[in-house]
């Protein structure tokens with residue numbers, strides 16, 4: 569099976585490497601020449617355009633930054649819509665607005681091109697080890713067709729429901745993780761103010777009701793979890809800008825659904841502020857370095 573891969577960036581490269589390891593032939597394209605060159609170095613065949621990838625692949629995978637990139641690759645000039653033969657299956661693994669996934673799927677369906685949304689969790693380590701969690705929206709038969717390729721990149725491939733529901737699951741997950749990063753950072757700053765050893769507090773919370781994945785696996789306080797980004801000066805990991813984008817997707821979805829969201833909105837704003845103070849390309853847990861005691865001595 570020939571796999572087309574569009575978007576060979578931070579996540580795309582290690583995902584593509586795992587497809588090659590499982591003996592899939594991959595034809596790749598990225599607008600950034602260095603990203604495409606890296607994919608070719610791994611063993612993919614380089615293509616000159618989205619259209620060429622769409623024409624040369626049986627199954628097309630995309631891993632792009634955000635909704636606008638996905639719309640342009642699938643529906644813009646020289647897009648998948650214009651180039652893919654009827655019957656082709658496309659799998660978009662980017663994290664985007666579920667509404668955009670639905671619109672893209674509906675437009676492709678007019679030309680008998682099939683579409684799954686299949687965003688991932690697990691970050692660069694999961695992409696490298698081939699252990700991503702992959703949450704899939706779309707037709708169950710299409711998922712079975714894509715499953716061998718998806719299983720080369722992830723260990724948990726979960727069918728969530730109709731098209732768009734993979735994205736819905738992903739943004740709900742990241743809403744919780746993003747809020748938790750801010751909450752853990754605030755809690756540890758308060759404890760520090762009382763002179764509580766963060767190691768002891770971690771021990772207490774891990775045995776109590778505040779326990780959370782963010783503290784266990786991605787502790788915002790440096791030096792407590794060896795593999796956490798905080799222990800390597802917050803090198804991502806998962807960038808603050810991407811987490812702020814995902815919280816934005818959740819907040820927008822909530823607005824459209826008329827669901828009141830207060831905590832997600834607040835966490836998104838804290839991450840945006842951290843980004844505007846130079847932390848955008850650091851890991852999202854670097855928000856801890858942004859939440860600091862004020863020098864103001866006045867009582868609050």
Ligand code: NAD
Nearest residue numbers: 575576577578579598599600603632633662663691692806
């Ligand atoms: P990235 O920016 O490193 O890679 C995206 C690639 O897409 C880039 O190389 C870019 O040049 C390419 N691209 C953009 N427009 C294009 C176009 N029109 N045609 C071809 N290529 C194009 O981003 P990433 O970190 O790999 O993330 C990709 C997606 O995965 C995002 O939606 C992100 O939210 C999600 N995600 C990322 C992580 C992570 O840890 N980085 C984890 C889970 C999910």
